[in-house]
Amino acid sequence: MATVLLGIGSNVNREKNIASGLQALRGELGAFRCSPVYESAAVGFDGDPFLNLVIQIDTSLAVGELRHYLRALENDFGRVRACDKFSSRTLDVDILTYDNAVGVVDGVSLPRDEILTNAFVLKPLADLVPDAVHPRADRSYAALWADYPNHSQSLWLAEFQISDSDFI
Template sequence: MPDTVRVYISVGTNIDREHHVSAALDALADWFGELVISPVYESEAVGFDGSAFFNLVVGVDTELSVGELSRRFKQLEADNGRRRNVPRFSARTLDLDILTYGTRTGVVDGVELPRGEILKNAFVLRPLADIAPDERHPVCGERYQDLWQEYRSGQKLWPVDFKWQGRQISQAVG
């Protein structure tokens, strides 16, 4: 029997944001059961002029391979209207990315592990640090909490009110 591994997944959308975050969480809960869910953050679009994104990170335990996860996520994106024939930096209904797969590193089933965006984008690092503060980045070895405290960028993000299945996931500050 395959080993169970903790996987962290980034979820992002800037089109019909509440609907698509909820659709992603519903599908992930159906597949994996209990989810570890970060607060939902709103952030400005990075790399293009567009409406603000909702971003969060979800932790799941799974026996599925990286390739099987990637296939499921691409299908879920397609089922939610994600188009692939558009520029990389553009509006999107749903974006799911495998951030880490246990402590695996390198390219696994065509997926770079850990995902480089962890160290580059506040909208990935902050929610990851929220739910896995003491876990360590598989390459640099730093704790996510420490990486977030040391993070310096002009990227702004802020928590938003968000409920899923009657549960308060996050609250706006102030």
């Protein structure tokens, strides 16, 4: 079993898509732990604010199998893959880390670069697994968040929250 951290976000019908997406993940992947939910302005484009969180799962799926499942799930939620990387999303689920893998595995770059550049990824990681160590930076997520330099990215705790008890 691999321990995997997944980043989840939505800025289209956010609460419904996040809640329904988590239920689908629970049904397919089993129990998981989740961070608090954060709200943030869209990064890289003008769009509605996002809700973001991180979950921790244990899975026997290989990276490629997990990626295939997550893409299918996003598609089921009406995800439109625009040519531009930065666009509105009904549901976005990214593999952030897969155990301590470093490099490109089954077409997935691990750990995901966004961990170190986006507050909406790093802060939920620091909340959920503060003492876990980033596989490339070799520092804990709590320490990385404490030294996070990009304070231009606005981030705040969302009113919409998920309870771990629903998913463990």
